[in-house]
Amino acid sequence: MTSRITFPAIALACSLFSYTMEAAAQVPTTMPASLNPYENETREQRDARMAWFREARFGMFIHWGVYAVPQGEYEGKRNGGLGEWLMWIAKIPVDKYKAYATQFTASNYDPDAWAALAHEAGMRYIVITSKHHDGFALYDSQVSGWDAVNASGAKRDLIAPLAKATRERGMKFGLYYSQSQDWVHPGGGKMHMQEGEGWDEPHKGDFDAYLRDLAAPQVREILTKYKPDILWWDTPVWMDKGRPIDRERANQLIPLINLVPGIITNDRLAGGYGGDTTTPEQNIPATGYKDRDWEVCMTMNDTWGFKSYDHNWKSSADLIRKLCDIVSKGGNFLLNVGPTADGVIPPESVERLKDIGAWMKVNHESIYGTTASPFRRLPWGRCTRKTDGDRTTLYLHVFDWPADGRLRVLGLHSVPDSITILAGSNSLSAQRDGNDLVISLPSSAPGSVVSVIKLQFAGPLKVDAVTLKQDDQGVVTLMPLMAEIGSHEHGSPVASAGLIRGWTNVRATVQWTFKIDRPGTFAVVADAAGQATTRLSLDLNSVKSSLGESDIKLSGASDVYEPTELGRIDIAEPGVHTLTLRPSREKEAWKPIQIRSVRVVPVK
Numbered sequence: 290m291t292s293r294i295t296f297p298a299i300a301l302a303c304s305l306f307s308y309t310m311e312a313a314a315q316v317p318t319t320m321p322a323s324l325n326p327y328e329n330e331t332r333e334q335r336d337a338r339m340a341w342f343r344e345a346r347f348g349m350f351i352h353w354g355v356y357a358v359p360q361g362e363y364e365g366k367r368n369g370g371l372g373e374w375l376m377w378i379a380k381i382p383v384d385k386y387k388a389y390a391t392q393f394t395a396s397n398y399d400p401d402a403w404a405a406l407a408h409e410a411g412m413r414y415i416v417i418t419s420k421h422h423d424g425f426a427l428y429d430s431q432v433s434g435w436d437a438v439n440a441s442g443a444k445r446d447l448i449a450p451l452a453k454a455t456r457e458r459g460m461k462f463g464l465y466y467s468q469s470q471d472w473v474h475p476g477g478g479k480m481h482m483q484e485g486e487g488w489d490e491p492h493k494g495d496f497d498a499y500l501r502d503l504a505a506p507q508v509r510e511i512l513t514k515y516k517p518d519i520l521w522w523d524t525p526v527w528m529d530k531g532r533p534i535d536r537e538r539a540n541q542l543i544p545l546i547n548l549v550p551g552i553i554t555n556d557r558l559a560g561g562y563g564g565d566t567t568t569p570e571q572n573i574p575a576t577g578y579k580d581r582d583w584e585v586c587m588t589m590n591d592t593w594g595f596k597s598y599d600h601n602w603k604s605s606a607d608l609i610r611k612l613c614d615i616v617s618k619g620g621n622f623l624l625n626v627g628p629t630a631d632g633v634i635p636p637e638s639v640e641r642l643k644d645i646g647a648w649m650k651v652n653h654e655s656i657y658g659t660t661a662s663p664f665r666r667l668p669w670g671r672c673t674r675k676t677d678g679d680r681t682t683l684y685l686h687v688f689d690w691p692a693d694g695r696l697r698v699l700g701l702h703s704v705p706d707s708i709t710i711l712a713g714s715n716s717l718s719a720q721r722d723g724n725d726l727v728i729s730l731p732s733s734a735p736g737s738v739v740s741v742i743k744l745q746f747a748g749p750l751k752v753d754a755v756t757l758k759q760d761d762q763g764v765v766t767l768m769p770l771m772a773e774i775g776s777h778e779h780g781s782p783v784a785s786a787g788l789i790r791g792w793t794n795v796r797a798t799v800q801w802t803f804k805i806d807r808p809g810t811f812a813v814v815a816d817a818a819g820q821a822t823t824r825l826s827l828d829l830n831s832v833k834s835s836l837g838e839s840d841i842k843l844s845g846a847s848d849v850y851e852p853t854e855l856g857r858i859d860i861a862e863p864g865v866h867t868l869t870l871r872p873s874r875e876k877e878a879w880k881p882i883q884i885r886s887v888r889v890v891p892v893k
């Protein structure tokens with residue numbers, strides 16, 4: 290029986306997936322030390338193990354497999370959603386799906402050119418799918434014949450030559466492995482289905498037997514054969530029979546990571562297992578994660594695996610700014626390409642990687658080995674830093690070049706000894722102005738996308754990380770340019786000089802961080818426009834308001850702005866606070882709201 294599941298099902302599955310991850314994250318993560326080699330490592334040991342990853346900041350993700358043959362189309366129907374999810378979306382029977390493999394030829398595969406392209410883009414590591422959810426292995430597996438050598442037109446190991454080419458260029462090499470989902474081997478996990486369910490006869494089987502007899506031996510194989518620097522787990526469906534974390538299942542796999550000393554793993558093995566990295570997918574968080582290494586993975590269009598008809602490409606400029614944004618928050622950027630079945634990286638991807646490479650050639654020192662910005666928010670761009678003993682370097686990534694040639698660095702008290710532009714050779718000058726440093730810039734930007742200003746300081750840095758504060762009346766005014774947008778998915782709001790607009794995505798949030806010295810109860814009043822009633826919640830310091838979501842009556846027209854009370858918040862303690870506007874979890878209840886400013890006003 291074939292059920293028709295289209296795009297909304299993927300979105301639903303996505304939200305289920307994040308629900309599972311969130312709920313599971315509250316479970317204690319302790320594992321028996323004998324099974325997790327890094328459970329008790331010291332901070333120094335961890336810093337040493339993560340050093341190359343923190344230095345690298347930028348890597349290439351490669352999703353390559355049999356799904357590149359149907360290219361997102363089954364029986365004449367173009368299925369929405371992710372290309373590599375086609376088998377699940379269209380519920381393709383196992384035999385029919387396996388038949389695609391003869392056309393998976395890799396006939397134009399040039400692993401050396403792939404590695405060269407990544408290197409030219411400024412990437413410092415590559416992570417490729419050794420087996421994705423369709424169960425197909427890109428190497429010669431002794432555990433299953435459903436692999437590139439025995440089942441496909443490629444008839445050879447596709448991983449080994451890429452590992453070699455990557456490492457020859459001084460880059461690190463990682464492997465993605467879908468440990469839980471497997472839509473071909475008996476008993477494999479299937480998103481959105483109960484344990485034991487499937488859509489075809491060959492699916493019948495026991496998940497524990499699948500883990501023991503297929504997943505674990507294959508993980509052992511890839512770790513032994515390729516000694517990857519990263520093991521990238523994914524979608525832990527069925528890994529937890531219930532909560533808390535099911536150790537028996539996770540422990541089928543965890544001890545295997547001992548096979549590669551120093552390996553880095555992510556947080557997608559099983560609920561409650563943190564691994565080394567947090568992995569926001571397709572969106573950039575509003576801020577980094579405290580005491581965690583993290584890596585944003587993202588597509589250049591809307592699919593990981595190749596789809597012939599996905600032309601929704603992000604611009605090169607957008608991708609370069611996303612790289613700056615992520616690194617300014619202390620994260621890494623893992624940017625995906627989805628090659629065709631004959632092994633060609635789409636020309637649109639190549640073009641973008643070359644553009645990024647041209648930018649990196651001039652500006653790479655503002656990316657590699659840098660750490661997060663000391664500023665909470667800068668209205669015109671981003672900042673990264675390097676610290677060497679007492680000496681600090683700041684790299685200012687200017688997205689919006691000031692028309693008057695004056696770049697105001699809010700809250701920067703220290704005066705640099707040297708100010709240069711990475712794209713030029715001239716030194717620049719700056720003056721203190723109140724709490725800020727104002728840099729005099731040339732009238733036009735040397736770079737077309739992001740120009741980087743380098744500031745060097747002899748002594749320790751003095752900075753107000755948070756610059757928004759109460760005025761004489763006790764009011765804090767939250768401007769669009771100071772908003773931190775959580776998520777860069779489609780439909781995330783855009784904050785320009787005077788306006789927050791285009792907020793159709795309910796997973797996107799808008800937040801501001803400000804200082805309060807006179808605590809109390811405050812009304813949150815937006816100068817807002819919108820066509821209907823919308824529903825949102827106000828979170829203070831990431832805690833959901835006790836009032837929950839409330840309905841907000843808007844002006845009734847998208848160009849008519851009115852003072853609109855969004856709710857009230859109690860701030861009991863002086864200090865730094867974060868206010869988050871979060872759309873209703875119910876998609877239908879959310880109507881885009883446009884905001885010119887938000888005022889946090891004391892109420893008597």
Ligand code: JFZ
Binds near residue numbers: 298301303306524570
């Ligand atoms: C996962 C994979 O499923 C995806 O194919 C890709 O490999 C990405 C990097 O990681 O992302 C997800 C996870 C869950 C859903 C969709 C994509 N889901 O629930 O529909």
